[in-house]
Amino acid sequence: MSAAIEVTGLTKRFGDRTAVDEVTFTVAAGEVFGFLGPNGAGKTTTVRMLGGLLAPTSGSAAVAGIPVAGDGGERVRQRISMMPEAPGLYLKLSVAENLDYSARLYGIRDRAARIARSLDAVGLSARAGDLCGSLSKGLRQRAALARTLLNDPEVMFLDEPASGLDPAAAHEVLGLIGALRDHGVTVFLTTHRLTVTDPAQAAPEVTRALVAADADVLQVAEEHTSLEDVYLQLVNDDGKNGKEPQR
């Protein structure tokens, strides 16, 4: 299986502070990949670098076979989609209007068909005309997820997609993400919640997960391996584990 994301020694510093320190990993095409870590571990910064929004201080990364550095950022953004933690929907616009706006930005020609298909994929067709301001948080997450489907992305970056949702809504959103795997989309999922990414427990749709404990210590829990021990070990032994990722 070819690699959808290849990251080698990726580092990001803001002044004296190191947000991401020499991260190295590979995500195969079609994989639903969990990127797990506590607040401040550098998950969002990693996603922003992979999406071409931030330039890495050092290291390299390629998404969908395109290097994200230099001129590659624009090309990468055409082939991926990102869902930030705050969906950023326009609350005075309806769900369909929000999607139409994004579709226009992407320069999509058959907007109506794409919007209908995206809404159908997340089960939101019946609420297409509702203002986003009138939707519950769970439904807004669904609308944001529909927006990420508009450009038929090869890779989707979802930053804390279940953040702030009640267990039922979180379960629904995660189920939708799992269904994307059937369409061959590679999903890169960041979260600080173990139950969201643990392949052996609550989220069997996640094929593999990577723990970023403190921006520099990485450990991969392979399929059917509980993340809890890995996570607690890394967080509790902060700085004692060295920087070598263990697989």
Place this chain on the structure above:
Amino acid sequence: MNMTRVAAVLPKEFTEYRRNRFTVTTAGVLPLVFLISPTVSILSFKVTTASTGLDKRVDAALFLPLLVPVFVPAMLAAWAIWAGVAISTRATDTRVAYQLSVLSVLPPVAVTALMSFNVIPPAFGTAAAFAGGLLVVDCAACFGVSRLFDRERLVTGTRS
């Protein structure tokens, strides 16, 4: 300028404006005020007014409520937008950016107010020069402000 993005943003902005009652009310009422005011002013002239004086009074009646409120405010609005955008690229707090943006439009608004109160004679030449000056500033700001954009600062609030 990316026309695809412009074509996406314009309908979205108009839809949002349409849904904002305050914007719709203001957009509906203000033109009426500026139409009614000069009409009342012109209709209130006495029939005995001399024709030479009448020309000046009609000019004044139309100039202040129609020409100045249409042309100068358009330039002022553009100035306010550029000033607001420039401040937003540097301010990390939304409220601070908003308040500084409001302050930045006060000097040109003060000039308009001084013209309204006859402190600066409200002559066509003065207003045209003022609007022309603002137009030059707005054009320069269009290029200058776009260079202030720093994706990293906007996304993270800091620079690496």
